[in-house]
Amino acid sequence: MPIATLNTGRLRLRAWQDSDLAAFAALNADPQVMRYFPAPLSAAASETQAAAIRQFMQQHGWGLWAVELPGHVPFIGFVGLAQVGDDLPLAPCVEIGWRLAAAHWGHGYASEAARAALNHAFSQLQLPEVVSFTAAVNHPSRRVMERIGMRCADEYFEHPRLPPGHRLRRHVVYRLNRQQWREQAD
Numbered sequence: 001m002p003i004a005t006l007n008t009g010r011l012r013l014r015a016w017q018d019s020d021l022a023a024f025a026a027l028n029a030d031p032q033v034m035r036y037f038p039a040p041l042s043a044a045a046s047e048t049q050a051a052a053i054r055q056f057m058q059q060h061g062w063g064l065w066a067v068e069l070p071g072h073v074p075f076i077g078f079v080g081l082a083q084v085g086d087d088l089p090l091a092p093c094v095e096i097g098w099r100l101a102a103a104h105w106g107h108g109y110a111s112e113a114a115r116a117a118l119n120h121a122f123s124q125l126q127l128p129e130v131v132s133f134t135a136a137v138n139h140p141s142r143r144v145m146e147r148i149g150m151r152c153a154d155e156y157f158e159h160p161r162l163p164p165g166h167r168l169r170r171h172v173v174y175r176l177n178r179q180q181w182r183e184q185a186d
Contacts, residue, residue, distance in 0.1 A: 014066055017066070017074075030101070091127065126178075131175050136172045137167065
């Protein structure tokens with residue numbers, strides 16, 4: 001299936017390329033980038049994750065797009081949409097997420113790319129709702145969720161892939177439905 005390419009004023013969200021894999025592995029190995037995940041990823045785990053992302057995109061035509069700064073940086077991370085795992089209490093649904101290299105934080109790239117992904121979700125895919133969730137202590141991601149118009153659902157869950165007592169186990173949920181998206185666009 002053809003993979004949609006999304007363009008914003010500064011960014012291109014596109015299909016992954018083999019040339020993205022080294023930068024993706026470096027991003028996933030960075031303790032600063034991965035501080036709200038259980039641990040940085042090994043090169044092998046990063047490669048496995050990239051392969052799964054690419055396979056999903058090839059099957060569906062959308063997903064977690066590679067993000068580039070056209071003419072400047074070929075890969076700064078990913079932003080996009082993913083189906084929530086069946087083991088999570090939110091399933092079935094589609095989530096929006098992002099992971100950018102630390103050198104590209106603070107420029108509004110995550111919000112800009114996420115808005116493009118939400119527009120695709122609601123206008124092209126006709127999804128009724130998109131969710132986002134993160135460790136409750138992940139205030140940087142929560143701020144992005146709020147900037148893109150998502151609303152804290154005052155809904156929490158204990159992430160089943162993390163052990164009881166883990167500092168990241170408690171997750172908060174944000175939601176945005178198609179009608180709310182339309183109202184924001186007006």
